Amino acid sequence: MDCREVRYFLNGSAPPNHQITSRPSTHSGASVTVASEITAQDWTEKYRPHSLTDLVGNGPAVRELVDWARSWKVGSPPLILHGKPGIGKTSAAHALAHDMEWEIVELNASDQRTKAVIERIAGTSSATRSLSGAERKLIILDEADNLHGTADRGGARAIIEIIRTSRQPIVLIANDLYGLAKELKAIGEPVQFRAIQARSIVPRLRDICREEEIACSPAALTKIAENAGGDVRSAVNMLQASAIGRQEVDEEDVQSSSKDQRATIFDLIAATFAGKPDVDLLNLNRAVDDTPDTVVQWIEGNLHALTDPTAAAKAYAAVSRADEWIGLTYRRQYYTLWRYANATMLLGVKAAAGGAGIRQRIMPPSRWRRMGAARKQKAVRASVMQKLSRAMDLPQHTIREEYLTLLTLLIEDHPLAFARNLDLDADELNFFLHDKQRARSVIKEMKALQKGLKKKEETVPEPEEPPAADPPKKEERQPTLNQATLFDSF
Numbered sequence: 001m002d003c004r005e006v007r008y009f010l011n012g013s014a015p016p017n018h019q020i021t022s023r024p025s026t027h028s029g030a031s032v033t034v035a036s037e038i039t040a041q042d043w044t045e046k047y048r049p050h051s052l053t054d055l056v057g058n059g060p061a062v063r064e065l066v067d068w069a070r071s072w073k074v075g076s077p078p079l080i081l082h083g084k085p086g087i088g089k090t091s092a093a094h095a096l097a098h099d100m101e102w103e104i105v106e107l108n109a110s111d112q113r114t115k116a117v118i119e120r121i122a123g124t125s126s127a128t129r130s131l132s133g134a135e136r137k138l139i140i141l142d143e144a145d146n147l148h149g150t151a152d153r154g155g156a157r158a159i160i161e162i163i164r165t166s167r168q169p170i171v172l173i174a175n176d177l178y179g180l181a182k183e184l185k186a187i188g189e190p191v192q193f194r195a196i197q198a199r200s201i202v203p204r205l206r207d208i209c210r211e212e213e214i215a216c217s218p219a220a221l222t223k224i225a226e227n228a229g230g231d232v233r234s235a236v237n238m239l240q241a242s243a244i245g246r247q248e249v250d251e252e253d254v255q256s257s258s259k260d261q262r263a264t265i266f267d268l269i270a271a272t273f274a275g276k277p278d279v280d281l282l283n284l285n286r287a288v289d290d291t292p293d294t295v296v297q298w299i300e301g302n303l304h305a306l307t308d309p310t311a312a313a314k315a316y317a318a319v320s321r322a323d324e325w326i327g328l329t330y331r332r333q334y335y336t337l338w339r340y341a342n343a344t345m346l347l348g349v350k351a352a353a354g355g356a357g358i359r360q361r362i363m364p365p366s367r368w369r370r371m372g373a374a375r376k377q378k379a380v381r382a383s384v385m386q387k388l389s390r391a392m393d394l395p396q397h398t399i400r401e402e403y404l405t406l407l408t409l410l411i412e413d414h415p416l417a418f419a420r421n422l423d424l425d426a427d428e429l430n431f432f433l434h435d436k437q438r439a440r441s442v443i444k445e446m447k448a449l450q451k452g453l454k455k456k457e458e459t460v461p462e463p464e465e466p467p468a469a470d471p472p473k474k475e476e477r478q479p480t481l482n483q484a485t486l487f488d489s490f
């Protein structure tokens with residue numbers, strides 16, 4: 001059965017008429033679109049599971065997906081598929097749509113993912129019926145944990161709004177559930193995807209070998225599956241790399257690049273506290289994409305797991321010494337020194353932890369969480385200044401230098417009127433009020449009033465000749481914002 005796939009690449013060049021790419025699902029991998037011809041040699045794409053029955057492992061997660069899809073109705077919560085890379089989250093979402101004969105609208109994560117773009121594309125498609133006549137469209141929001149910068153607030157808010165108003169099922173995909181905006185987490189149903197066991201990966205590799213007419217020894221298949229560290233994509237890549245120019249693959253032919261394993265920082269932290277052998281730990285560190293200055297922050301951020309003061313003191317000493325090496329690396333611009341930083345922090349903290357393992361949730365460094373809050377504040381400030389500048393027709397620096405204090409005093413007295421005139425949200429209003437609760441309740445009141453007004457407009461027919469109204473009395477006048485009337489209103 002055909003699965004129509006509608007892809008919108010949100011890189012700022014989304015076609016105005018929403019370009020539609022039709023891709024029949026063929027497990028044989030026959031490439032039918034330009035995109036798939038380009039990647040015809042990529043076995044991970046060629047052997048992407050098309051049906052949920054092709055998916056290796058994660059039975060409970062797959063069952064959850066099917067139950068959710070079968071019972072889905074408007075208002076059902078979206079699913080959040082989360083787990084490390086390469087274990088089938090995206091494939092599962094696509095396969096679900098294929099099996100349910102639903103269309104797919106896939107939004108790729110992008111730094112330029114803005115509220116406007118998301119609303120234009122997913123908002124429209126979520127509220128309209130399928131173009132192909134398919135019963136439903138599955139909206140897939142990939143990399144949902146990767147909304148950063150100014151687009152962050154707008155992007156996350158837009159997604160939440162789309163989810164609230166969507167008339168179509170939505171699946172969010174994230175590697176790191178903790179990296180997801182808390183509003184998104186609250187609104188969705190998490191479904192955990194786990195790393196795939198080597199013994200489940202082996203049969204999949206064997207099938208691929210059969211299709212490709214390659215003889216791969218059982219020892220080679222096991223070695224690939226074990227080196228993959230639960231990541232099927234990595235296993236398939238390793239198999240393909242090992243089979244280049246060969247019809248037979250033995251254990252010694254296996255090309256296992258530890259980079260392919262795409263180990264995460266979470267794996268590294270867990271291995272350090274669990275006391276993995278030194279060589280393995282340093283190899284794992286090489287497989288993690290982060291540089292030592294990042295790793296050291298993660299390690300430091302999780303040292304509170306060491307409850308014994310002596311162990312904690314030793315671990316902090318190791319981290320501090322590593323920090324010195326990192327500083328020296330940058331001062332000298334001599335990156336070979338990084339390896340001393342790595343060895344000092346990983347082996348030092350490992351020795352201090354004494355193989356006790358980490359029982360708490362591994363957390364991103366608190367400094368980053370604080371930086372996240374600071375980023376948000378900055379984004380709020382920027383959008384407030386933009387709105388003021390547009391409304392008052394004045395440059396932002398003039399508003400900042402001449403009017404901001406006065407405006408703050410006025411807004412404190414008339415928050416509702418200003419919020420309405422400037423179209424402020426709760427964060428933006430709080431910029432002036434410094435009182436989150438008050439800001440939230442003002443915005444709530446504003447929305448309720450707007451709703452009431454809209455209802456009234458819809459029910460009351462407009463009079464043919466509006467009666468001439470008396471000019472409003474001074475105290476009834478609402479402040480409107482533009483340069484000329486700004487101060488007249490008071």
Ligand SMILES: Nc1ncnc2c1ncn2[C@@H]1O[C@H](COP(=O)(O)OP(=O)(O)OP(=O)(O)O)[C@@H](O)[C@H]1O
Nearest residue numbers: 044047048055056085086087088089090091232233
């Ligand atoms: N469970 C699986 N069963 C079969 N093949 C898989 C599975 N997981 C991954 N693969 C292979 O790896 C490729 C990539 O998988 P997929 O994109 O679904 O992973 P992912 O978990 O979404 O990763 P990421 O988080 O990096 O997007 C697939 O095209 C397929 O070849």
